[in-house]
Amino acid sequence: MNYILSDGPQRKSLLPFTFTRPVAEIRIGILTIKEKWEKYLNAEISFKTEEYLSEKYPMTEAADNVVIIASYLPNPQLLETIRSLKEGDAIFHEDKVVAYNTKNPKDDVDFSEYTIVKYAGDILTVDHTWDIFSKNGEALQADFNLITKGRKSAPISDTNRLTCPENIFLEEGAKVEHSILNATKGPIYIGKNAEIWEGCMVRGALALCDNAVVKMGAKMYGPTTIGPYGKVCGEVNNSVIFGYSSKGHDGYLGNAVLGEWCNIGADSNNSNLKNNYAKVRLWNYATEKFDHTGLQFCGLMMGDHSKTAINTMFNTGTVIGVNANIYVPGFPRNFVPSFSWGGASGFSTYMPKKAFEAAAVMMERRGVEFDDKEARILEHVFELTKKWRNY
Structure with a gap:
């Protein structure tokens, strides 16, 4: 499975730090968000970010892709839910998308066509600079x-x-x-x-x-x-x-x-x-x-x-x-x-x-x-x- 971290709708609320990096490159704790997900998934991860940042932070596409909204930090329970995603599935937490499985990660997504998987466990998010x-x-x-x-x-x-x-x-x-x-x-x-x-x-x-x-x-x-x-x-x-x-x-x-x-x-x-x-x-x-x-x-x-x-x-x-x-x-x-x-x-x-x-x-x-x-x-x-x- 190919994993991609997307800036998601939180990017603007994380400016000025996301003027120069994807959300996934924010450091919180010891590691960046990308480094956390790579350790949990034991996989290399690329970025879905603004076009002007993509030259430095490119996206890797594959036949099967899971796109994760980068403002969500990993934990074992969320990891298990993400690993279980099938094509056309999307994880939602409190009516907000967390991750989804797609053949076309560059495309805009209509979640009305997806099977919604509700996640009710604990989750740590980075939504604002503070x-x-x-x-x-x-x-x-x-x-x-x-x-x-x-x-x-x-x-x-x-x-x-x-x-x-x-x-x-x-x-x-x-x-x-x-x-x-x-x-x-x-x-x-x-x-x-x-x-x-x-x-x-x-x-x-x-x-x-x-x-x-x-x-x-x-x-x-x-x-x-x-x-x-x-x-x-x-x-x-x-x-x-x-x-x-x-x-x-x-x-x-x-x-x-x-x-x-x-x-x-x-x-x-x-x-x-x-x-x-x-x-x-x-x-x-x-x-x-x-x-x-x-x-x-x-x-x-x-x-x-x-x-x-x-x-x-x-x-x-x-x-x-x-x-x-x-x-x-x-x-x-x-x-x-x-x-x-x-x-x-x-x-x-x-x-x-x-x-x-x-x-x-x-x-x-x-x-x-x-x-x-x-x-x-x-x-x-x-x-x-x-x-x-x-x-």
């Missing part, structure tokens, strides 16, 4: 159980102080020295060649993915995920960083999500709680307005390739698009469109040529090429987001 951090604890625990089952952790240095060491797992090449790790409230997972420097205080849940680094004196509490090649320091609380991004200095990041290739300047901070303790509203690209999150704690959402200068401050519930460059004193507005340059005193358009030059240099430092494929995606995002750059 779900990525607010549901990260549950996803991280599930990934930890999946990845470490039947395996033994690499040894951890006796220079550390450990609480609940049975909930701490180090992959090969991971290094932790002279730090405090408390896994009472959630697991601590340290990926291959990842490193926690001296003097760090870590309270789980934490996922430090392959080749990521926590620098000296950091305070990490959870549930927090630092994606591959990420670098963090300062105070980080219940945040998800997809990968290749840096928050390398002091400052607070809380109830936040950062995409890839972001950089947070020294002593930058975000608020995650309103002064009147009201529930937070957050910009939603799908509705083009500030929607109620139902959350009292909600910080910063930042799209790929965006960066801040030192001492940048963000209000509660701020959304930053792709390739934004934020600087100057004061609080910028709580929705900054993609390809914006400036801050509280105002913005101008960050032209693609200059944005791409910066991206190429940053990526080269990590041994990754900024190629024409990446440029074409970002050029398309620049055009898609013009309507919001009404400075």
Whole structure:
């Protein structure tokens, strides 16, 4: 059986992160959604996504295909239901499609012609940007159980102080020295060649993915995920960083999500709680307005390739698009469109040529090429987001 992960109707509500990737490439817990499904299904999976993303994230078709809506995370019960699908079957959960079996995955689907299979079991979904951090604890625990089952952790240095060491797992090449790790409230997972420097205080849940680094004196509490090649320091609380991004200095990041290739300047901070303790509203690209999150704690959402200068401050519930460059004193507005340059005193358009030059240099430092494929995606995002750059 050929499996395909489709963006589904949730894609717009997951912008700005899905401007530059399919829904399936969102990281929540330890793994991306695609990586989770591949481990559960023991199969390679392709994408059904926007046309401009398909060059980088293609779809593989076969005679028999199961299309899964990527905002649904796998679990054993759902996996069993999906494996039982026959041609013309579709799984629905609370009147929403979860997966369907089809000969023609590219075609639009008329589910009135399908046999509906009702799924009433537990299910974890990523429907909004704020779900990525607010549901990260549950996803991280599930990934930890999946990845470490039947395996033994690499040894951890006796220079550390450990609480609940049975909930701490180090992959090969991971290094932790002279730090405090408390896994009472959630697991601590340290990926291959990842490193926690001296003097760090870590309270789980934490996922430090392959080749990521926590620098000296950091305070990490959870549930927090630092994606591959990420670098963090300062105070980080219940945040998800997809990968290749840096928050390398002091400052607070809380109830936040950062995409890839972001950089947070020294002593930058975000608020995650309103002064009147009201529930937070957050910009939603799908509705083009500030929607109620139902959350009292909600910080910063930042799209790929965006960066801040030192001492940048963000209000509660701020959304930053792709390739934004934020600087100057004061609080910028709580929705900054993609390809914006400036801050509280105002913005101008960050032209693609200059944005791409910066991206190429940053990526080269990590041994990754900024190629024409990446440029074409970002050029398309620049055009898609013009309507919001009404400075």
